[in-house]
Amino acid sequence: MNPDLALLKPYPFERLAVLLDGVSPPADRQLLKLSVGEPQHAPPVIVMQAITENLALLAKYPATRGDIALREAQALWLSKRHGLPALNANDQVLPVNGTREALFAIAQTCVGRQQGALVGCPNPFYQIYEGAALLAGAQTLLLNTQDEGGFLPDPDAISEKDWDAMQLLYLCSPGNPTGAVMDKPLLQRFIERAQRHNVVLVSDECYSEIYPDESAAPTGLLAACADMGLTDYRNCISMHSLSKRSNLPGMRSGFAAGDARIISQFLRYRGYHGSAMPPHHQIASTVAWGDEKHVVQNRDRYREKFAAVRSILEPVLALNDPGGAFYLWPKVPIDDETFTRRLYAEAGVLVLPGSYLGRDVDGVNPGSGRVRMALVAELGDCVEAAERIASFVRTI
Numbered sequence: 001m002n003p004d005l006a007l008l009k010p011y012p013f014e015r016l017a018v019l020l021d022g023v024s025p026p027a028d029r030q031l032l033k034l035s036v037g038e039p040q041h042a043p044p045v046i047v048m049q050a051i052t053e054n055l056a057l058l059a060k061y062p063a064t065r066g067d068i069a070l071r072e073a074q075a076l077w078l079s080k081r082h083g084l085p086a087l088n089a090n091d092q093v094l095p096v097n098g099t100r101e102a103l104f105a106i107a108q109t110c111v112g113r114q115q116g117a118l119v120g121c122p123n124p125f126y127q128i129y130e131g132a133a134l135l136a137g138a139q140t141l142l143l144n145t146q147d148e149g150g151f152l153p154d155p156d157a158i159s160e161k162d163w164d165a166m167q168l169l170y171l172c173s174p175g176n177p178t179g180a181v182m183d184k185p186l187l188q189r190f191i192e193r194a195q196r197h198n199v200v201l202v203s204d205e206c207y208s209e210i211y212p213d214e215s216a217a218p219t220g221l222l223a224a225c226a227d228m229g230l231t232d233y234r235n236c237i238s239m240h241s242l243s244k245r246s247n248l249p250g251m252r253s254g255f256a257a258g259d260a261r262i263i264s265q266f267l268r269y270r271g272y273h274g275s276a277m278p279p280h281h282q283i284a285s286t287v288a289w290g291d292e293k294h295v296v297q298n299r300d301r302y303r304e305k306f307a308a309v310r311s312i313l314e315p316v317l318a319l320n321d322p323g324g325a326f327y328l329w330p331k332v333p334i335d336d337e338t339f340t341r342r343l344y345a346e347a348g349v350l351v352l353p354g355s356y357l358g359r360d361v362d363g364v365n366p367g368s369g370r371v372r373m374a375l376v377a378e379l380g381d382c383v384e385a386a387e388r389i390a391s392f393v394r395t396i
Contacts, residue, residue, distance in 0.1 A: 007134040011127060012356040019341055025348040032385040034373040035350045037176070037327065041247040041301060041376075044294040050284040051251075057279035064276045065267060066095035073289040074255045078240070082223040085231055091260040092233070094267055095277050095285070098252035099206045099241040100128055103170070106237065107132035109269040110200045110262065111167050118162060120169035122153045124177055124358035124367040126204065129170040141166060142359055144366045151180035151320065151329070155189045163197040172204040174211065174218055177357050177372040178329045179322020181211075187224035194235050200262065203238045206254070207325035209245040209295055210302055218324050222258060233258040237266075244326070245295055246288045253277060253285040302326050305375045305382045312386040316393040328373040329354070333396050336371050346395075347388040 010018075016035065025031045065071075071089040078093070079086055087093055096102035103126070111117060111133070119133035123142035133140045141162055143153040153171070171190065173182040187203075194201045203221035211218055221238045225231070241254035256266060270276075277285070309328070313319060318331040332339040336353040343349050351371040358367030375382050 023345045029348040033350045035352045037374040039247040047284045047288045050287045054280040054283045062276040062279045064271050067282050070282045070286045073286045077289045093257045099239045099254045104132040107136040109266050111136035113137040118166040146366045151178035155193050166199050168200045174207040174324025179325040181218045181323030184224045201236045206241040211324040309386040316390045347392045349385045
């Protein structure tokens, strides 16, 4: 067996199952789950039609590079969304089977196996970053993101020695679990350091299309590059997904874009990895990237839920103010594991302990004392969950 597999830590939901072992929610109430960030809104009808109309393509092998029509749709969407010069659909864009597998695979492509190699990521974080680093033979460098820093990573918190040892750095904006958005100046500070130390920057932007202010969409890594005159996006890769934007988590569809040199090697890796997107999913994805109406409607629904839930929870919990994504990241009045277990047992609401999404760095786990609430269910369920949480907090 690969000895690095022993380095992998239990996934947050494995730990959650252990925490809840032997505990049952109230039998007279429906269990309301705010623990998993799985979109529950209906997929766009036009996308489902495209899938069903092209099922005969299951008889065809797909190309790892993806169909040119899909790559052109992805390149056009990215250029329009972020005001970029036209991207080359042949060498700057690559379809992927959702950002989860791509975020893992990019580390296997970009990380050399030199002694002491580092892969950086925010802390708390999406656990794929850590697993990707460990299975690429690197160690993780965790950047604490805490309330006093707006839940954002700081490039100045990384020593020159660690910048020199780092080969890849994951960014996530809007962040999971905090919803914090990196502005263009902060992204450019990371870009400048990455250029100086020859570090590959990978920006996980899968939540970029869920945000509260229609006139203030979150910026992205490639837009920050372009404003610096780096239109070749050297050392920079941005990843996007249809899972959250278009409520299509089961389709496993996204793309990576940026530095053509990295995309070329990523394609080479993926040819061996066997990760081509099914042909009917490619056609449906082309349709999805070409339509914004359903995305605007999706944002409206999340705004409605955030407004309703905030009005209920603000009197009893210290809430953050996320700039994007569909999570709340509140402080809780007792430790996060006890809060989660008791809320499940007494109120029939399931959340995720914040400490499960972070790691101890210098004796501090920045997720401790918080929980992640995913507002993915329908409005009525989110409101009921908030009311139960508020009632529970008042009993503590």
